Amino acid sequence: MSAAAPSSPEDAESFVVSFYGPRLLLWVWDRAEGEPDVPVSCIEFGSWQSIPMSAVRSLTDHLSGQALIRSYGGHADAPVVTLLAAGAERARQLQVRRADPTERGRHAVKAVLHWIYAQADRRPLRISGFLDSPGIYFLGEALSRGEVARTLSYLEEAGLITCAGPTFHNGVGSHVELTPLGVEAVQNSQEPDQYLARRHEETRPASQTHIRAGTVHYAAEGGTHSNIHNTIDVHTGLSPDDLARLVGELAPALRLDTESRAALLRTAEALGRRGDTDDEPERDRQRGLMERMRRLLGGAPDTVGRQLMLDSVGQALGRLFGG
Secondary structure, eight states: OOOSOOSSHHHHHHHHHHHHHHHHHHHHHHHTTTOTTOOEEOHHHHHHHTOOHHHHHHHHHHHHHTTSEEEEOOGGGOOEEEEOHHHHHHHHHHHHHHHOHHHHHHHHHHHHHHHHHHTTTOSSOBGGGGGGSGGGEETTEEOOHHHHHHHHHHHHHTTSEEEEEEEEETTEEEEEEEOHHHHHHHHSSSOHHHHHHHHHHHHSOOOEEEEEEEEEEEEOGGGOEEEEEEEEEEESSOOHHHHHHHHHHHGGGSOOOHHHHHHHHHHHHHHTSOOSOSSSOHHHHHHHHHHHHHHHHHTSOOOHHHHHHHHHHHHHHHHHHHO
16 A cells, blocks of 8 residues: 555545445444444544544445445434444454454555655655554554564565664664665565565576486375376476476375365366456466465475475466566
8 A cells, every 4th residue: 555645536535445444344343243233323433533524424335335334324424334244244354354464464565665665755764654654554453563573574685675774673773765676566566475476486596307207105095005107397487287287297196185185186277277267367367376276285294296396386486477
């Protein structure tokens, strides 16, 4: 999220809805204790967020249009709302996301990068200013000082920012600045983690792996034993089809539970097919399948076969990102 001001009234309205809408839904959910049809006045929400009641009404109209709440007239023009079943379910999902350290970290990385980018003309730029910006909030809850410091350490280690000057928290400098790589990351259309993954694969030394006449033994379900005997050539940057074939051949040898192994094989099969729909670009579909493979492989015991497949997925993603 950028801290820059919206450039038009339409952008301003869109910003208010996207920024405050989830926060209002969670606020109503908290006060209704997750129960549908409990009336909640929104007058305190406007005071809490220091926004005019006209903005609160726009938010309730938006959420009503999504069939998440039902809105009524109320005291002093403050809407009174009740949660609908879909709104209660959406709020529960938002609450899970808000408590997820991975989701919070992903938001923090993007928010900090964009905040620094928007303040590029300020020297020195103190990260303490970020604590007062809209980006400090993730689904209505402020990031902690420790979370911001961990984000700064991660971005500095990745070469996207520099941290210098007096200590902000846990030894992290308070004066922040984007590196040329950080500027490129912000201006890139990819999410920061995707950008870093692509950069990692692009700068990775070329490699070539040969497994000649290798036999892999594995225990099948029910205590029976089987083996795979094959010759495999893996070159840097496998195509999606080649990756699908490789995973299909090696997956049975992984010590995965039955459900995870089946999911991995289904993903490999889907990767080997062309997309059946025009709703999702082919490259995005392939990337999603490869990332799903990587998550499934992450749950397998550490073996040569698992590492080979993880390396191959990483190389294939690098080839995909690099076009």
